[in-house]
Amino acid sequence: MSMSEPIVDIRNLSKQFTSHDGGLTLALDRVSLQIEPGQFVSVVGPSGCGKSTLLAILAGVMDRSDGQVLLRGAEVKGPRRDVGVMFQEALLLPYRTVLQNIMLPAIIHRLPQAEYLERAKQLIKLVQLEGFNDRYPSELSGGMQQRAAIARGLLHDPAILLMDEPFGALDAMTREQMNLDLLDIWSAARKTVMLITHSISEAVFLSDRVIVMSPRPGRIVDTLDIDLPRPRSLAMMATPEFGAYAERIRARLGLRGSAE
Ligand SMILES: Nc1ncnc2c1ncn2[C@@H]1O[C@H](COP(=O)(O)OP(=O)(O)OP(=O)(O)O)[C@@H](O)[C@H]1O
C-alpha cells in the first residue's frame, strides 16, 4: 500500500431504508469520504443524520444502496478482521467477564486462543483495568465498561477502529479523562480511528479531521483539518484556535452562538 492510498475510500455512498409500512427514508445521500492511514477522524451531525448507518456500512454489517465503499483497496462485503467496532448500543455482554468480553473477537474470528489471551491481558493493562479480568460488566463503572469495550475493539489488531458515540453516557469529567485515555491508546497502538460523536469539543480535541454532516438525508457539509499540535492537552480547549474550529462547526450545524 502506498503512503497516499487512503485506508477508507467511500465514494457517493447512499443508503435508503424501507420501513415496515413501505415508507422510504433516504439516510445517506452521496457521501464521499477518504481517510488516510493513522488518521483520527470524527464525524459530527444532528441525531438521525445517518452517522450510525455510515459506520454500520463501513463495518460490513449493513448493505449499501448505492456507491462504493473500499477498505484498504478492497470492497466491503461483510465484517472484516481488519476492522474493530464499538457500536452505539451493546457495549459488553453482561454474562461474560471483562476478560471473556475482550476475548470475543478471537472467538468470532477463530484466532489462536492462547496467543490472544496474552494479548487480551496486555490490552487490559493498556486500558488500565488490571485486577478486573474476572469481574462482570455490571460490577464496573460506565467509564471502565467503555475502556473494556475499547480493549475488545483492539484485540484482533484491526487497522481501523470504528467508534459510535463511545462516551455518550459519561459525565463531563469522566468523559474528558476518557478522551485523554483514548489519545494515549491511539498513539500507542497507531490505529486509524473513525469516531462518531455529538460533542463538538470532543471532535476538535481528538481529531486530525472533523467531518460535519447535514440533517437527514445525511450529506457531508464541511471537512475541517484540525491543525492543533500533538500531544493534545485539555488546556488547548481554551485557546482561540480551538474556539475558532468549534465555532465553525457550530455554524455549519446551524448552531451559531448557541452553547453546545
Ligand atoms: N434499520 C432501519 N430501518 C429503517 N430506518 C432506519 C434504520 N436504521 C436507521 N434508520 C433511519 O435512518 C436515519 C439515520 O439513522 P442513524 O441511526 O444512522 O442516525 P444517527 O445519525 O446515528 O443518529 P443518532 O445521533 O441519534 O445516533 C434515521 O432517520 C433512522 O430512522
Ligand SMILES: [Mg+2]
Ligand atoms: Mg447513531
